Amino acid sequence: MLPTIFLVALIGCIFPNFAFGKILSDHVEVSLLGHSVQEIKSKELRLGLHYKLEDEWHIYWKNPGDSGAAPKFQVRGAKLLDVSWPPPKRIPLGDLTNFGYEKEVLLFLDLELPDSASHLISVDIDLEWLVCKVECIPGFGKITLSYDQMQRRLVPWMSGDSEIFAQFQSQLPVSSRGFVISSGAKEGTSFVFRINSEDGKDFSGIKELSIFPEDGTSFLTSFPKVEVERSQIEFSMPVSANVSELQAPPKFVLVQKDIEGRQDAFSLEVPLGGPTKILSIGIILLAFLGGLILNAMPCVFPVLSLKIFSFLKEESTLKIRKSSLLYTAGVLCSFLFLGALLIVLRSAGLSLGWGFQLQESWFVYSMILLFFLMGLSFLDFFGTDELSFLNRFNLNSELYKSDFMTGVLAVIVASPCTAPFMGSAMGLTLMLPAYQALLIFFFLGLGLAAPILMLAFYPRLRTLLPKPGSWMIWVKKLMGVPLLLTCIWLLWVLQLQKGNLAALVTSSILVLIFLFGLLKSKIILKKKIFSSSLLLVGLFGLIFVHSLESVQQAAENDSRWSQFDEKLIEEKRKTVGVFIDFTAAWCITCQFNKKNVLQDREVVQMLDQSGLFLVRADWTNHEPRITAFLAGLGRNSIPVYAVLQGESQTDLLPELLTKDIMKKKLEPFISQKGF
Amino acid sequence: MTKTSFFPMLSLLLGPLLGLSLSVVSMNAGADAKVDAAAPAFTEKDAAGVEHSLGGLKGKWVVLEWYNKDCPYVKKHYGQGNMQALQKKYVEKGVSWLTVISSAKGKQGHQTPAEAITDMKLVGSKATALLLDEDGSMGKLFGAKTTPHMFVISPDGQLKYAGAIDSNDSSDPATIASATNYVATALDAAMAGKPVPTKSSKAYGCSVKY
Numbered sequence: 001m002l003p004t005i006f007l008v009a010l011i012g013c014i015f016p017n018f019a020f021g022k023i024l025s026d027h028v029e030v031s032l033l034g035h036s037v038q039e040i041k042s043k044e045l046r047l048g049l050h051y052k053l054e055d056e057w058h059i060y061w062k063n064p065g066d067s068g069a070a071p072k073f074q075v076r077g078a079k080l081l082d083v084s085w086p087p088p089k090r091i092p093l094g095d096l097t098n099f100g101y102e103k104e105v106l107l108f109l110d111l112e113l114p115d116s117a118s119h120l121i122s123v124d125i126d127l128e129w130l131v132c133k134v135e136c137i138p139g140f141g142k143i144t145l146s147y148d149q150m151q152r153r154l155v156p157w158m159s160g161d162s163e164i165f166a167q168f169q170s171q172l173p174v175s176s177r178g179f180v181i182s183s184g185a186k187e188g189t190s191f192v193f194r195i196n197s198e199d200g201k202d203f204s205g206i207k208e209l210s211i212f213p214e215d216g217t218s219f220l221t222s223f224p225k226v227e228v229e230r231s232q233i234e235f236s237m238p239v240s241a242n243v244s245e246l247q248a249p250p251k252f253v254l255v256q257k258d259i260e261g262r263q264d265a266f267s268l269e270v271p272l273g274g275p276t277k278i279l280s281i282g283i284i285l286l287a288f289l290g291g292l293i294l295n296a297m298p299c300v301f302p303v304l305s306l307k308i309f310s311f312l313k314e315e316s317t318l319k320i321r322k323s324s325l326l327y328t329a330g331v332l333c334s335f336l337f338l339g340a341l342l343i344v345l346r347s348a349g350l351s352l353g354w355g356f357q358l359q360e361s362w363f364v365y366s367m368i369l370l371f372f373l374m375g376l377s378f379l380d381f382f383g384t385d386e387l388s389f390l391n392r393f394n395l396n397s398e399l400y401k402s403d404f405m406t407g408v409l410a411v412i413v414a415s416p417c418t419a420p421f422m423g424s425a426m427g428l429t430l431m432l433p434a435y436q437a438l439l440i441f442f443f444l445g446l447g448l449a450a451p452i453l454m455l456a457f458y459p460r461l462r463t464l465l466p467k468p469g470s471w472m473i474w475v476k477k478l479m480g481v482p483l484l485l486t487c488i489w490l491l492w493v494l495q496l497q498k499g500n501l502a503a504l505v506t507s508s509i510l511v512l513i514f515l516f517g518l519l520k521s522k523i524i525l526k527k528k529i530f531s532s533s534l535l536l537v538g539l540f541g542l543i544f545v546h547s548l549e550s551v552q553q554a555a556e557n558d559s560r561w562s563q564f565d566e567k568l569i570e571e572k573r574k575t576v577g578v579f580i581d582f583t584a585a586w587c588i589t590c591q592f593n594k595k596n597v598l599q600d601r602e603v604v605q606m607l608d609q610s611g612l613f614l615v616r617a618d619w620t621n622h623e624p625r626i627t628a629f630l631a632g633l634g635r636n637s638i639p640v641y642a643v644l645q646g647e648s649q650t651d652l653l654p655e656l657l658t659k660d661i662m663k664k665k666l667e668p669f670i671s672q673k674g675f
Numbered sequence: 676m677t678k679t680s681f682f683p684m685l686s687l688l689l690g691p692l693l694g695l696s697l698s699v700v701s702m703n704a705g706a707d708a709k710v711d712a713a714a715p716a717f718t719e720k721d722a723a724g725v726e727h728s729l730g731g732l733k734g735k736w737v738v739l740e741w742y743n744k745d746c747p748y749v750k751k752h753y754g755q756g757n758m759q760a761l762q763k764k765y766v767e768k769g770v771s772w773l774t775v776i777s778s779a780k781g782k783q784g785h786q787t788p789a790e791a792i793t794d795m796k797l798v799g800s801k802a803t804a805l806l807l808d809e810d811g812s813m814g815k816l817f818g819a820k821t822t823p824h825m826f827v828i829s830p831d832g833q834l835k836y837a838g839a840i841d842s843n844d845s846s847d848p849a850t851i852a853s854a855t856n857y858v859a860t861a862l863d864a865a866m867a868g869k870p871v872p873t874k875s876s877k878a879y880g881c882s883v884k885y
Contacts, residue, residue: 066820067882069844096820096882128845130747135783136881138747138846217877241709242837242875 023141027054028131032143037154038165043113044081045147048106048165049127057133058100061088063216065098068136073109074126084108086171087255087265088212090221093134097221099212106168119150173253173265180631183271184250190225190236191218191250193270196631197231204230208257211235215250218243246272271650287440291447297588299413299486300448302378302479307406307452309476312468317459323403324456328449330407332442338411339441357415358586359622361497362546364490365506369538371413371487372510378480380473381517410448413486493585494545496620502545509541560607561616564626572613573644577669579612582630582640584619589655590639597657606662610669612643708817708826710874714834715816719775721804722791727773734830736770736866738858740802740840741777741814743784743822744794746881747846752823753798755848758840762801765862774802777814782884784822785809811885821880827861836861838876 022031029052038046051059051071060068062085073080085107088099113121125143130136146155176195184193197203209226213219218240225236237252254266295304307327314320338357357363455461487510495503516534561581562568572578581598583590597603607614617626619638633642633650641653643665653661708715714737718728729737740758743749752758762772776791778784786794791805808814817826817837827836836857843854861871 067878067880069846069879072845093882094885095815098882128847130846132881134884135745136747140847217875240875 023127023139023143025139025141026131026137027057027133028052028059028129028139030127030129030141030143032145032154037147039152043115045078045111045113047109047111047145048168049109049125049143050104050106050164051101051129052104053102053131055103057131058091058098058102059105059129059131061085061099061101061212063099063212063214064130065091065100065216065221066096067093068098068100068132069130069138071107071127071129074128075109075111075123076126077121077123078114079112081110081112084110084172086168087173087253087263090210098132099221106164108169108172113147113149119148120155121147121149123147171263171265173255173267176254176266176268180628181268181270183634185272186239186246187236189239189241191239191246191270192234192236194232194234195268202230203228203233206256207259207261208255209233210255211237212253212255213237213250214252218246218250248272283440284443287443288447288450291444292450294414294444294448295451297414298482299415299588300410302374302483303406303410303413304451305475305479306378308455308465309468309472311455311462312465312472320462321456324449324452326403327407327410327452328446330404330409331411331449332407332445333404334408334411335441335445335448336438339438343437358493358584359620361494361502361548362542364494364497364586365502365542365545367412367415368487368490368494368506368510369513369541371483371490372513375480375483375487376514376517378483379477407449411445414448489588490586493620496585498545498548502548505541505544509537512537560604561614564615564617564623564629566625566629569613569615569644574646577610577612577646578615578642578644579607579610580615580617580640580642580644582617582619582626582635582638582642584638586620587638593639593641593655593657597659597662600659603659603662606666606670610666611672612666612669708834708837710834710837712834713832714826714828716832717813717816719806719808719813721773721806722786722788722795723804724788725804727804727806729828729832732771732828733832736765736768736830736862737826737828738765738770738772738862739817739826739828740772740774741819741822741824741883742774742805743776743778743881743884744786744798745783746822748844748880749822751846751848752840752851753800755851756799757848757851758823759799759801761856761859764859766801766803768866770862771804772802773804773806774800775806775808775813775819777808777811777819778884779811780809783881784884811883814883814885819878819883821878822883823880824878824883825858827858827865829865835865835871836874837878838873839878839880842876844879 023029029050031050031052032047037048053059060070062070062083064070073083086101086105088101091098091100091102109125111123123145125145127139127141127143129139131139147153148155179195179197182194182196184191186192206228209228211224211226220238220240222238224238225234227234235252237250249269249271252268252270254268255263256266257263294300310323311320314323455465491503491506494506513534564580569578569580581590581594583594585591617623617629619626619630627636630636630638630640633640633652635652639655641657643651643653645651651665653665714729716729718726720726744753749758766772774795776784776786778786786807788807791807795802795805806813813819817824821839823840825836825838825840826834829835838857840858841851841854841856843850855873857873857876860873864871
């Protein structure tokens, strides 16, 4: 016993830099402790190399900063997969700054063990490091270890502090949780990007925030500008003068300390191609076009046609112009109101996107009643002077007082029909400051009101319109049809959201209204009783439907498409690639694309051949995780079709799909598979 | 103030304070010299008392090499004769190679003129001159952060390269042979009128002891 200890001690003295997994060097001690080995999965080991430093001396992080050098590792006998670094500290040195560690740190090496006949694997690690106080001393050393795969431990066993492995491992940066990273762009001498909270996480509780760039060549070590708001933080990272464009999405480590002293570290990867602070003409045009196209949607078209009819009947140009301006005012005010509401709710922490109204069943219910009443009224079901509240919506072609409300109505009914172009314009409202986002809504409204304005101010256009006549009565009745169809479709949406009972109750109420309408001419009922009883019934239905539990989306019959699961998506994108269809029951364009393209036999065949992992992200109800994922793609409205490949490659398809678009997109995947 | 209302009050106070304190304007501690732009105009005395300035060097290729005799990374290049060979090769081609010491008095690497001349002879430096930038003004002008930190300036005063001497930041001299020497490639390309392949890189070494 004694001679062995003496021998070991002797060897330890002769070879000070090499003693069974411990290196003693100038100002630093590097060791591999018994408890510092963890088997992650079969054939994969995580080692914790313990660097213990003398007071006032430090070693460096993977980006050492203005000077210094990161510790290096050369592994023999196994494959070095990855090195994990606990978050560093800023170490200032005069005007320069370094990023590193003081006192002690554990650096984690993930190794892949080779296939070996014996269960004992021997690994050599050559280490190099730089330890500095003011002056620097480079150090070299070697650690040899033997790992017994059967017994799952190091041989010979070296005791050590078991807590330290867990302690430093818990400090390792995790991928961002609870917030969404916007894409970043270079602005002047800084790289600017933002993080937005999701699920109402409040940033004002953070006591200390530090951010470290992994890329020391592109980013300077000087303090970045950090602006903290309740649900958003903006970072302006100073960039080296010699970097014109960043080649790859930069990575950062964000360390936050809250009031209670808890520290969390996150690793951020910022996609490139960021938001331009200047609203370009192109985006404004996009919004305008989106609004224009909304006019052609079955939801809006009836209202539009009614307005045009009112023009046909009117002789006075002045009246027409005044009326169109009031209509435009109604449209603009409603859009701006909705936009402002969206922005306010988002900044209050709610994760919402455009179309958020339709995720609420009470809104869908109200729309069902509205469209039903409107449809019936277009069919002249209620006669010409009953139900005075309908008059307010100008359903009797009276100009003036109702023009403003017609504009409001147009915006309300436009919600279920997201037109192409609107999606990208809406997505941008996520990134831009509030007043610029409102500008987008403004131009959207302008686009919607444009046909009416044009007709009012360009008399020549009006001559193109047919002369008024009795045909108008028939067309008006015809317009009632798309309104009723929309009503039926919304019923289907409600059924998906709140289940069959809700749909049943709502349909019953509709039948009641219909009966009322039929009977009112037979029974002499006072107008007031009629309308107030209708109102009561409607309200009862609203409360009842809303109180029902939301129905979990039933699994689609089509087994090709999987449910939305972020973890699975992240995994599959690296192997086979992922195709995500962001859809909702209330999104007409989405349903159109589904029926027309995604369920087309040829396209289905192509999707199968491509080997892509297919995901259907259902946004019919309020789903914050899907909202957050969409935000990460730079969107907040649907439809969205995304193809994810590898670590970070993401392509978005246009909102209106065609077979050709699908063909083009899927081709490379199919040829890869060798079809 | 009850216990429950204390924390909301505190966070209310901290909130705006936080907002203010976290809006720190970026400190411009030594901006990087910009490549493909005019090099900063410097004037500095060498160990022999002779003044060198950028204006006076017009028409010549200039290499600036930041130096600290005690820095292990400087020793890596001088110990093997790498730096000296580089100096000899290009000085013979007409390049004006200026070694600069920006260490402040009392700090590592600082040398008096006499010490500097002795040291130059000792290490066998083939540089044209050794500039003594005791107050660190020239170093800060160029944004020199490490020793060594290299700059290549064209005859018309344009900065052609700024950064590390080579591509391997290890302190092990054995790595020099396999590393790409950025200064050599920059000079070879620029002097032949061709574009420089690597115009800038992250400099490595010990921090300059301002």
